[in-house]
Amino acid sequence: MRNNNALIILGMHRSGTSLLTGLLSQVGVKMGRRLYAPQKNVNEKGFWEHEDIVDTHDELLLSLGSQWDDLLPLNDKWWEAEAIQPFVARLDKLVRRDFSDAEVWALKDPRMCRLLPLWLPLLEAQQTRPTFICMNRNPVEVVASLQKRDGFSREKALVLWLSHSLSAELYSRGMSRVFIGFDQVVNNPVETLLKIEREANLVFPISVKEASDNINGFVSPDLRHHKADAALKQADEGLSRMANELYRLFQEMEVETSSHHQLIDRIASDFIAYQKKWNVELLEQIRYLNEERADYRIKFFRIYTSWSWLLAKPVWLIEKWWRRY
Incomplete structure (x- = not known):
């Protein structure tokens, strides 16, 4: 191209x-x-x-x-x-x-x-x-x-x-x-x-x-x-501090050529350290919910794109419209 x-x-x-x-x-x-x-x-x-x-x-x-x-x-x-x-x-x-x-x-x-x-x-x-x-x-x-x-x-x-x-x-x-x-x-x-x-x-x-x-x-x-106001409340703590600092750095990058790579990398390191503090039970629960949602939605996509669904869809839409009246 x-x-x-x-x-x-x-x-x-x-x-x-x-x-x-x-x-x-x-x-x-x-x-x-x-x-x-x-x-x-x-x-x-x-x-x-x-x-x-x-x-x-x-x-x-x-x-x-x-x-x-x-x-x-x-x-x-x-x-x-x-x-x-x-x-x-x-x-x-x-x-x-x-x-x-x-x-x-x-x-x-x-x-x-x-x-x-x-x-x-x-x-x-x-x-x-x-x-x-x-x-x-x-x-x-x-x-x-x-x-x-x-x-x-x-x-x-x-x-x-x-x-x-x-x-x-x-x-x-x-x-x-x-x-x-x-x-x-x-x-x-x-x-x-x-x-x-x-x-x-x-x-x-x-x-x-x-x-x-x-x-x-x-x-x-x-x-x-x-x-919102310019800064996050409780900006001196955890997630709020990281988000506020990153937002401020991006604001500076809107108007100047400074890259701030080192400062951004420091925030990224702090964020990774924050995530590593999550307890094992929480991580297991998140992974379990992810798998359940993924399995459900994959099945939905397969049904939604199947020939049987595509053929039946016009009938379903007509029925939906008819039920309004």
Whole structure:
């Protein structure tokens, strides 16, 4: 693929990745054939996620006994496992199908933060030039959103934020990337897109100036459901301290070239040390629940994609519609 530029959006769930990807669509960035539909009171203007790719990511994680909200890290070199290769082949096929002729395309899925090692050789093999857009949102706001949507505890939400944020930074380190703050996207979406275009060294299919009315109209105050202070409360303790420090470092990386690799690595070491303190009973329970959920969802995927289900689905939808009346 020649002149094939990919914008890979990296960020924890509820970090504003959907908003940013939706803005990219306003300047003609290609998103693929099928996207997940908007969901009221969650993402009213759309998730902007490639349905086939996200489903493949889900199945891949399930094959590893994991899922999107898993508190445990994936095994070392998981992407080299033989069981993973069919998913690599499927993702490769989907990218070729939807993006082989695209000058600029984007892919957004928070699972990418953990799955990036699988994608790097795939993008290289297709001669795609990736730029990684690292979204940074105050973890207090992310925590509040996850508590409201998923009922997560504060501690679980912080572990997930740290895990996704640290993984995304590590795996994209040394590559072309742009750090974007959620506040920046909400307050000045036009300048945000100009920054991405400039730092990614590309030209959007539709100019930012031409699309400025649509860009500003896409961002509205009601998209922000949670507003937090600049710092986490109890920021001197455990998870709060780590999250606050990482958030602050990412803020600095939004406006300057400093990498802060040593400071980020120190936070990563502290986070690993924190996880190692979890007791054996807790780890066993998490693994057991992961296996149970994986087994259930794998069976669901098999049924959902079976010929019998596909043939019966129209009848089921008609019956569902009929029951409303």
